[in-house]
Amino acid sequence: MEPFEILLSTAPGLEPTLQAEAIAAGFPVTGVIPGGVTIMGTWPDVWRANLTLRTATHVLARIGSFRAMHLAQLDKRARKFPWGDVLRADVPVKVEAATQASKIYHAGAARQRIEGALQAFGATIAADAPVTVKLRIADDLCTLSVDTSGDSLHKRGFKTYVGKAPLRETLAAGFLAQCGFRPDEPLVDPMCGSGTFVLEAAELAAGLWPGRARDFAFQQLATFDPVAYGALTPPAPRASVLRFYGSDRDDGAIRGAVANAARAGLSDWCRFTRAPISDAAPPDGPPGLVMVNPPYGARIGERKLLFALYGALGTTLKTRFKGWRVGLVTSDGGLAKATGLPFLPPGPPVSHGGLSITLWRTDPIR
Numbered sequence: 532m533e534p535f536e537i538l539l540s541t542a543p544g545l546e547p548t549l550q551a552e553a554i555a556a557g558f559p560v561t562g563v564i565p566g567g568v569t570i571m572g573t574w575p576d577v578w579r580a581n582l583t584l585r586t587a588t589h590v591l592a593r594i595g596s597f598r599a600m601h602l603a604q605l606d607k608r609a610r611k612f613p614w615g616d617v618l619r620a621d622v623p624v625k626v627e628a629a630t631q632a633s634k635i636y637h638a639g640a641a642r643q644r645i646e647g648a649l650q651a652f653g654a655t656i657a658a659d660a661p662v663t664v665k666l667r668i669a670d671d672l673c674t675l676s677v678d679t680s681g682d683s684l685h686k687r688g689f690k691t692y693v694g695k696a697p698l699r700e701t702l703a704a705g706f707l708a709q710c711g712f713r714p715d716e717p718l719v720d721p722m723c724g725s726g727t728f729v730l731e732a733a734e735l736a737a738g739l740w741p742g743r744a745r746d747f748a749f750q751q752l753a754t755f756d757p758v759a760y761g762a763l764t765p766p767a768p769r770a771s772v773l774r775f776y777g778s779d780r781d782d783g784a785i786r787g788a789v790a791n792a793a794r795a796g797l798s799d800w801c802r803f804t805r806a807p808i809s810d811a812a813p814p815d816g817p818p819g820l821v822m823v824n825p826p827y828g829a830r831i832g833e834r835k836l837l838f839a840l841y842g843a844l845g846t847t848l849k850t851r852f853k854g855w856r857v858g859l860v861t862s863d864g865g866l867a868k869a870t871g872l873p874f875l876p877p878g879p880p881v882s883h884g885g886l887s888i889t890l891w892r893t894d895p896i897r
């Protein structure tokens with residue numbers, strides 16, 4: 532099988548983290564672009580990337596490219612394209628198109644040409660189709676890709692309870708990596724909400740693949756080979772050690788986080804307790820990492836209350852968590868500073884649902 536280009540997309544700001552993760556997982560990285568990382572590989576690499584990478588949001592397979600200077604040429608080349616090498620005529624598809632610096636400037640008209648070619652191939656076009664074909668025209672070069680993930684990869688498939696302001700799993704995993712989290716160290720999140728940091732940390736320690744329980748769009752492609760896919764073997768299960776702790780003042784969040792951990796098969800690794808930040812305390816044993824994502828982005832007027840909350844968080848961490856490192860995620864640098872924690876210079880902001888959030892890290896607190 533000839534290798535082809537595979538684009539791993541991620542939240543803008545997390546590209547270097549995804550690059551490091553992809554290299555560590557043995558994928559041959561060929562480039563880093565805004566919003567993603569490119570690798571070369573074949574279909575089993577596509578499956579493994581979807582199943583195992585924690586900071587990628589979609590895995591796009593480049594299935595071909597050709598030049599087109601006008602719509603009639605696009606139409607002709609799209610109708611000649613060997614769709615059957617990748618797509619199944621019995622699986623509905625949808626098409627997305629974007630154009631940039633090209634003679635074909637009307638993305639909607641370009642999309643219709645691809646849809647027409649796909650219908651001629653025998654596929655149905657549907658807005659809720661399980662497979663998406665993406666056309667990108669840049670400098671008159673038309674590149675066709677298939678989104679092999681389907682739902683964004685932050686949807687691991689376990690989190691029925693999401694709480695009020697959940698952090699995406701892909702971002703939580705990226706921030707853990709940026710804090711140098713080691714799966715053999717303890718982790719505490721004293722404002723855990725639905726438990727995202729705790730569950731990501733526990734999965735890493737348990738050696739569980741993030742995509743182990745969900746479906747992917749690649750299962751609906753002509754290139755899918757269930758036998759070869761089944762041969763991708765996950766790591767041997769590791770014996771559980773209780774090391775990951777979440778607390779939150781909200782009872783519903785704690786019940787939800789407990790249920791999420793149970794669904795993910797992680798109950799023996801995690802403990803969730805209802806407690807306000809003023810009662811948070813480290814577990815017995817060696818220090819580790821505190822990861823926390825306090826409330827932010829509140830309406831004007833509420834910010835004053837948030838200053839007090841961040842101040843209380845800082846006091847708790849400085850007095851009770853000596854020797855622990857802290858990673859704090861917020862959209863508001865002023866609030867981060869209100870903790871009084873000795874933060875290192877912050878990393879690049881990361882986009883998260885229309886907001887720009889930043890990780891603030893400390894060395895071990897003295």
Ligand SMILES: C[S@@+](CC[C@H](N)C(=O)[O-])C[C@H]1O[C@@H](n2cnc3c(N)ncnc32)[C@H](O)[C@@H]1O
Pocket residue numbers: 693694696697698699721722723724725726727728778779780781784806807808809824825826827840
């Ligand atoms: C932005 S959410 C955290 C979301 C979490 N990272 C997740 O992925 O679900 C902030 C959390 O802080 C909690 N919280 C707010 N004030 C608190 C306090 N004084 N003590 C403990 N938890 C508090 C809220 O109940 C909420 O769950």
